[in-house]
Amino acid sequence: MSDSNTTYFTNPSTFILLGIPGLETAHFWICIPFCAMYVIAFLGNFTILYIVQREASLHEPMYYFLCMLAAIDLVLCTAxxxxxxxxxxFNYREIHFSACLTQMYFIHGFFMIESGIFVAMAFDRYVAICDPLRHSTILRSRIVAMSCLAVVLRGSIIVLPYILLAQRRPYCRTNVVANTHCEHMAVVKLACADIRVSSYYALFVVLGVTGLDVLFIIMSYTQILRTILSLPTKDARHRTFGTCGSHLCAILVFYVPRLFSFLTHQFGQNVPLYFHVLISNMYLVVPPMLNPIIYGVSIRQIRGRLLRLVPLNGT
Known part of the structure; x- marks a missing residue:
């Protein structure tokens, strides 16, 4: 005889997103920094796209990758x-099952695409600093376009099993997701089936795919730093390091919160649920907000074009 308190969903029509469990009374105040971050991220990344599109002198591989990064950040924060x-x-918590899977795909897929873009940017800086005479021949426009396409395809394909496995699961007891969005593991944990395949695949993606991206970036910047330290003058070292310092800051902002979130999920059993949810939001929201600030402040060409726009907007 079935339990009268159990509701069984073979394919739930909707999920209910709780928001930040334990902080429901503070939702109105929490929305203020979230809204501010969205506005900053949207305006900042759109400005990067506008400046690079308008300035012919910025039509170079580094800025093409930067535009790709800005577009991905716009999708991530909008998702x-x-x-x-x-x-x-508005306390509007319902999300249709298919919309939940779509949001899951965009969040995890574009996270993987952004990780790939950081690898491409690291390779661009490696060639520009370690082999500058061949930079224009190695990173031609066609190679840059193919690299971006490969990164998009990789991210899109890697995340597909997340969606297919989640879609095939039967769901029971509840359709309440303890998060502000349809995060992969938060959804599949509601299933009435063995989720070890989903868990192992998620672990493979984090350690195998993202881990390899991080390893490649570390190898690239190790060679870059060796080249910089071998330069004859302090001024040359400072000037050369300035061309990749912004990338290092953006990489740290992107990967460190994600690593922290992963470690708290794996080993922080005593960590409050609201902390897990806040961290899972931060690693998706903070990088899109900070990236345009980092690049706008540290890259002289973008900073100069941005300052030229200010008087025009004020007239």
């Missing part, structure tokens, strides 16, 4: 924040 703000402001 998560509007729904989160609806929860915080």
């Amino acid at each position: 998560i924040l509007p729904k989160a703000l609806c929860i915080f402001w």
Whole structure:
């Protein structure tokens, strides 16, 4: 005889997103920094795209990759924040099952695409600093376009098993997701089936795919730093390091919160649930907000074009 308190969903029509469990009374105030971060991320990344598109002198591989990064950041923050703000402001928590899977695909897929773009940017800086005479021949426009396409295809394909496995699971007891968005493991943990395949695949993606990206970036910047330290003058070292310092800051902002979130999920059993949810939001929201600030402040060409726009906007 079935349990009368159990509701069984072979394919639930909707999921219910709780927001930030334990902090429901503070949702109205939490939405203020979330809304501010979305506005900054949207305006900042759109400005990067506008400046690079308008300035012919910036039509180079580094800035093409930067445009790709800005576009990905726009998708990432738009995939998560509007729904989160609806929860915080209007208590609108329902999300259709197919919309939940779509959001999951965009969040995890574009995270993987952004990771690949950082690898491409690291390779661009490696060639520009370690082999500058061949930079224009190695990173031609066609190679850059093919690299971006390969990164997009890789991210799109790697995340597909997340969606296919989640879609095939039967769900039971509850369709309530303790998060502001349809994070992969938060959804599949609701299934009435063995989720070890999903867990192992998620671990493979984090350690195998993202781990290899991080390893390649470390190898690239190790060679870059060796080349910089071998330069004859302090001024030359400082000037050369300035061309890749912004990339290092953006890489740290991108990977460190994700690593922290992964470690707290794996080993932080005593960590409050609201902390897990806040961290999972931060690694998706903070990089899109900070990346345009990092590049706008540290890259002289973009900073100069941005300053030239200010008087025009004020007239």
